[in-house]
Amino acid sequence: MLARFFTRLIDAQGVWARPLGDFTQRILSTIFGPLRPVKDFLNGRWLGHPLHAALSDLPIGIYTLVIVFDLLGQREAAGIALFLGILAHAAAAVAGFADYTDTSGRPRMVATVHSTLMSVAIVIYIASLVMRSNTGDQTVPIVLSFVGYGLVTAGAYVGGEVVYALGNMVNRHAWRFMGAGKWQALDVTEIPEGVPVKAKAGAQALVLVRQGAIIHALHDTCAHAGGPLSEGTIVDGCIECPWHGSRFELATGYRKRSPTTYDQPRFEVRATESGGWEARRVTGGSAGTGEH
Numbered sequence: 001m002l003a004r005f006f007t008r009l010i011d012a013q014g015v016w017a018r019p020l021g022d023f024t025q026r027i028l029s030t031i032f033g034p035l036r037p038v039k040d041f042l043n044g045r046w047l048g049h050p051l052h053a054a055l056s057d058l059p060i061g062i063y064t065l066v067i068v069f070d071l072l073g074q075r076e077a078a079g080i081a082l083f084l085g086i087l088a089h090a091a092a093a094v095a096g097f098a099d100y101t102d103t104s105g106r107p108r109m110v111a112t113v114h115s116t117l118m119s120v121a122i123v124i125y126i127a128s129l130v131m132r133s134n135t136g137d138q139t140v141p142i143v144l145s146f147v148g149y150g151l152v153t154a155g156a157y158v159g160g161e162v163v164y165a166l167g168n169m170v171n172r173h174a175w176r177f178m179g180a181g182k183w184q185a186l187d188v189t190e191i192p193e194g195v196p197v198k199a200k201a202g203a204q205a206l207v208l209v210r211q212g213a214i215i216h217a218l219h220d221t222c223a224h225a226g227g228p229l230s231e232g233t234i235v236d237g238c239i240e241c242p243w244h245g246s247r248f249e250l251a252t253g254y255r256k257r258s259p260t261t262y263d264q265p266r267f268e269v270r271a272t273e274s275g276g277w278e279a280r281r282v283t284g285g286s287a288g289t290g291e292h
């Protein structure tokens, strides 16, 4: 009941959050476009996990300490914690904006509500920090810290919606494979050299790329947000997703460029006696393991 109320409340923000989100996304794309290695770092490809999710706990924990110190009358400790909280908050925000760049539709709208709440909160916290430098009455800056904490809590709830309800930055193959694959016939008769070809192996859609005698096979659904890799391009031994530009190494499925922070499920392919091909999932391999 409460969750439905919050969902309706968030959806009602679409009036302003959609246009603001579209505008912000265009700005961020312009900024991150020429800074691909920086975005790659901020997305967390190197970590095998979205960096924003890892960083976002830090300011919440530190802001909680600010409240505790304020309630205990530890003004100096509260001020130091607040300063550190703001730094952590800014770091989490920068990483979050890298993820935000690749959102669309409802996830972008809800992420805009999330980022707006967090942005207002950090401004309030900065105001609180500045006011604490005065030696006078500390009531207002302390009250501001409480207001900021309320906004951060609300923002964290909305951010949780973006991930847990809308699946943003979640591995699209998290539940797809639970065991060893078995050989399954591919529904293609021709695999031309160096051209991505979509094929079905049972219920799974694959992208096949022939390089000489080797046929590489990855799952066709991009681990980042479900883009069709078979409509992508081959770049430096990788296939590049047509939606947001993630790259996966053809030979291994390893992620080579963000926004994906997960590897792509890989298959092996062999010829059949009847002249066709069959494929099976390579187990113990790459998907989501972060092994590089």
Ligand code: FES
Residues within 6 Å of the ligand: 102, 222, 223, 224, 225, 226, 227, 241, 242, 243, 244, 245, 246, 258, 259, 260
């Ligand atoms: S769906 Fe986003 S990079 Fe593939």
